Amino acid sequence: MQLLKWGATAALALGLFQLSAPAQAAGGKTLEAVKARGVLNCPGHDGSYLGFAEVDDKGNWKGMDIDLCRAVATAVLGDPSKVKIVPISWAQRWPSLQSGDIDIIIKASGGTLSRDTELGLQFSNSYYLGTTKVMAHKELNLSSLKDADGGSICIPAGTSQEQQVAAYAQKLGIKLQPVVIEKTEELEQAYFSKRCDLYTQWGPVLAIARVAKGKVEDHVILPDVLAVEPEVMIVRQGDDNWVDVANWTLTALLFAEQEGITSKNVDEIRAKPTSPQVAKFLGATPGVGKGLGLSDDWAYNVIKKVGNYSEIFDNDLGKNSPYKMDRELTNLWNNGGVLFPLVID
Missing domain, CATH: 3.40.190.10 (Periplasmic binding protein-like II)
Incomplete structure (x- = not known):
C-alpha cells in the first residue's frame, strides 16, 4: 500500500514536472x-x-x-x-x-x-x-598498426586521440613513440616531412589531408579502428x-x-x-x-x-x-x- 501511494505521488510529481517543463x-x-x-x-x-x-x-x-x-x-x-x-x-x-x-x-x-x-x-x-584511424607512409609497407612496433606517431594534443592511441597500443602489445603537437598544420607538417612514421586523427581528417597534400598514392590509411566517436x-x-x-x-x-x-x-x-x-x-x-x-x-x-x-x-x-x-x-x-x-x- 505504501508502495502504491509512493508510486501515485511520483507519477503526480512527474506529471507536474512535464507540464511545467x-x-x-x-x-x-x-x-x-x-x-x-x-x-x-x-x-x-x-x-x-x-x-x-x-x-x-x-x-x-x-x-x-x-x-x-x-x-x-x-x-x-x-x-x-x-x-x-x-x-x-x-x-x-x-x-x-x-x-x-x-x-x-x-x-x-x-x-x-x-x-x-x-x-x-x-x-x-x-x-x-567518426572513427579514429592511423595513416602511414606507404614505403613502410605496414599492413596494420601491429607492424609499427617502435615507430613514432603524430598525435593532436589536447584530444581524446592521445588516450585512444595509448589504449590501442597496449591492447596490441606494442610501443609507439608519441609526437604530440597542438596545431593541425604543424602536426601535418611533422608527418608529411617524415618526422613521424604514423599520423593518428579522426578518419575524415586523414582522408582530407591526403587529398589536400596531393599525395594520396604515397600514404595508406591502416585498417585499424582505434575508436568510434x-x-x-x-x-x-x-x-x-x-x-x-x-x-x-x-x-x-x-x-x-x-x-x-x-x-x-x-x-x-x-x-x-x-x-x-x-x-x-x-x-x-x-x-x-x-x-x-x-x-x-x-x-x-x-x-x-x-x-x-x-x-x-x-x-x-x-x-x-x-x-x-x-x-x-x-x-x-x-x-x-x-x-x-x-x-x-
Whole structure:
C-alpha cells in the first residue's frame, strides 16, 4: 500500500514536472544571453581543420562545424551571419565555454564520461559519427598498426586521440613513440616531412589531408579502428533549454533531408505542406517554437538560409567540396546510415 501511494505521488510529481517543463525551457539563460547580445559566439580553430572549420583566401570561415554554428544562430536570431567565430585551440575549448567566451562548442568534439562528470558539460545528439584511424607512409609497407612496433606517431594534443592511441597500443602489445603537437598544420607538417612514421586523427581528417597534400598514392590509411566517436554539440550543464535548442536545430536539418525539404523548395512546401508534421515544422501551423523560446518560423529560416543536412555535408565535405567524401555511417537511417531526426509532433 505504501508502495502504491509512493508510486501515485511520483507519477503526480512527474506529471507536474512535464507540464511545467516547456515554460521553464522558454527562459534558458544562454538563449536569453545570445538574444540580448545579438550574436552567437562559436569556436573556430587556431589554424585549419579542413572540411570542418577553415578560412578561405578572403578570410571567410567555412566548413561543416561553422555551418552548424550558423544553423543555431539562424534558429535563435534568424540570421546565419550573426555568428562570431572565436579561434581557439583544442585545449582552450572547455575553459572558453565555462567562462562564457563561447556559447556552444561545435568543433569535431566527442561526448565522453569525464567531460560530462568532471568538466560539467552536456551534449547534443551526434551530428557526425567518426572513427579514429592511423595513416602511414606507404614505403613502410605496414599492413596494420601491429607492424609499427617502435615507430613514432603524430598525435593532436589536447584530444581524446592521445588516450585512444595509448589504449590501442597496449591492447596490441606494442610501443609507439608519441609526437604530440597542438596545431593541425604543424602536426601535418611533422608527418608529411617524415618526422613521424604514423599520423593518428579522426578518419575524415586523414582522408582530407591526403587529398589536400596531393599525395594520396604515397600514404595508406591502416585498417585499424582505434575508436568510434560520436561528434556532438557541447554546452554547459544546467541549461537544458540550450541543449534542447542544439538538438532541435540538428533535428531540423535531418528532418528536412528526410522529407525532401531543401533551401530551394522550402517556400513551395511551406505553402502546400505534405503532412501536418511538415506544416508545424515550417511554421505554417503554430507550435514549433514557443516551448523552446523561439519563433514559429525558426526551422523554416534554418532550412531557407543554411540548407538541410545533406546540403551542408555536400558543400563542406561531399560532392560539391574539394574533398568528395562519402557520407558512409553519417547518412540518414533510411539510407544506410545512423543519423535520425527526433519526432516532430
